[in-house]
Amino acid sequence: MLKQIINGRILTPEGWLEGGSVIIDGNKIKAVSNSDLHIVDAEIIDAKGCYVVPGGIEMHVHGGGGRDFMEGSEEAFRVAIKAHMKHGTTAIFPTLSSSTVPMIEAACETCEKLMAEENSPVLGLHLEGPYFNPKQAGAQIPEWIKPPVAEEYEPLLDKYPCIKRWDEAPELPGSAEFIKSCRKHGVVAAIGHTRATYEDVVAGHDAGMSHATHFYNAMPVVYKEHEFKVPGTVESIYALSDMSVEVIADGIHVPPVMLRVVYQIKGVEKTALITDSLACAASDEGVAFDPRV
Template identity: 45%
Template sequence: MKKVKIINGHIITPYRIIKNGSLLIKGDKIELISEVDIETLDYQIIDAKGNYISPGFIDIHIHGGGGHDFMDGTEEAYLKIAEIHATYGTTAMAPTTLTCANEELLEAIDLYKSANLKNTKGAQFIGLHLEGPYFALNQSGAQDPKYIRNPDVEEYKEVIAQGENIIKRWSVAPELPGAVEMGKYLKSKNIVAAIAHTDAIYEEVLDAVENGYSLATHLYSAMSTVSRRDTYRFAGSIEASLLIDAMDVEIIGDGIHVPPPLLKLVYKIKGPDRIVLITDAMRAAGMPEGDSILGNKETGLKVIVEGGVAKMPDGSSFAGSVATTDRLVRTMVQMADIPLVEAVRMISKTPAKVMGVEKNKGTLTAGKDADVLIFDENINIKITMVNGNIVYTSPDFA
């Protein structure tokens, strides 16, 4: 059994940093964390060189990267996305679909099953996230409007049956006819029900939360805010997500989708135990800027990547992000003035809780999966380890 000891690093726990600590790994599990260097025999030694030792980053909303998209319909896309994002610190991810025909959702499930068996060089898959097609047309954003529709009981039950134990979350506009009933069904199947691409007012979100919904997908993006109807003001889904304590929220922490003042506001209201940092990355993540495609490479929407973000060609909206998980943490620390320990918690412990994998992932704790990072003070990744296996080493960290 492989045994590894990482020494001379600052270990990030959910609530503090252990200076000059050491971490022992046996096989694919964390064996021990210590504040001193423990004498061992037959362990491979990794010198962290005074850098941080962190739990791996968990991305629960991601579409692509490295020129690939999960909607491309190939195993290669799944495997290459997992590999490219591991170089930026992602050790676990939830592959995410886009609004599409029902047949494509079923195909995505089958591809997940087959690719998951071959995924040994990148971030681990922890379940499929279906984003759409049950959205408010007015909040479609970069989702293809021709596929947007109301929840169909027979349709979503067929998809869930085929994706049993694979589909882990589904994003839906809660105000649509049948959406509340769908939320109840999702909860009964232990699938995280999230509100997304929605024009809902506060009362509709509250009703949804009381019937199974527990997460807000990419807060501030494609969500309703305060509106006036017949001279009266109504709180929207953004305000509801912030106000309802039972709700967790995702934020695309690239500093662009949600600018620093709003990052600070969300942090102040929800705190690190209710915030999940996500990339929402599309295929252009990790690629040069310029023209790209959101979704299937043959039938997807043309977009432009410039200034560190993807946009619709007419500039009407953002079209997914090109963020990587290291950038999320860097942004939260450097632009939103959030402590490193709490920024890391929002990309490790909190998403593990939301996705129901906290028994095995999310913290550097004895007995949990050895998903470990070493990075410097600017969150530049030096080593990425998934289940005890090193899948990436920075060229300057040999």
């Protein structure tokens, strides 16, 4: 059955559309029209002046509704995904913080099961670690952080096509081989939790690293070494025009003036907005999977 959303302010790639409508056929958007004339036999939905915007693609999210994707269970995945879908997310890449191989395997099994369902919002799995610089651990569990281990990541990449992105620090030994393996399997390699120098960033980029995890967070900016200024990871990523970034745009993780700089340098096409939400998002639960939270 057709549905027609009218009386809303519609966001399109060309800007805001006033007085138009969105026509939906089943679970697909059939058209965005500049006319709000009622379509015969369509169910009319009055937006009452509210915004009508595309659904969010959540590409960095650890959980919600009181559950964490690190749990690996189908129940945890479904609860967390449902919590985000209630608030405008329509496609999601569940994210695991630095985890053990058995934890990654459990999450992969669950993710592949959900991805196989009809009209699934799950588009793949995002692994944030464990191949990070321990000096930039941030909220990661430090005991599980280490350099890339080919005997670990190769079997995982070979077995689980659900892995779509893997974050890593390019200054670590074995990094180039890890990045190339990710690219060979069609996995996005992203830089994160790092103290990479300009040379490290360029080496990672040349190996196939194309994205920056929660840009500005868990990575250094320009610093002084004796009388010389040294570009940090942030400036190095800015210098590579084809490298995309993601930011937690809450004005706290990245202050407004820095968000403006990201927009001016990277632009819309190379910038993604993320929540990086934990299990406590959209939840009144008082406990989390990670007992430190």
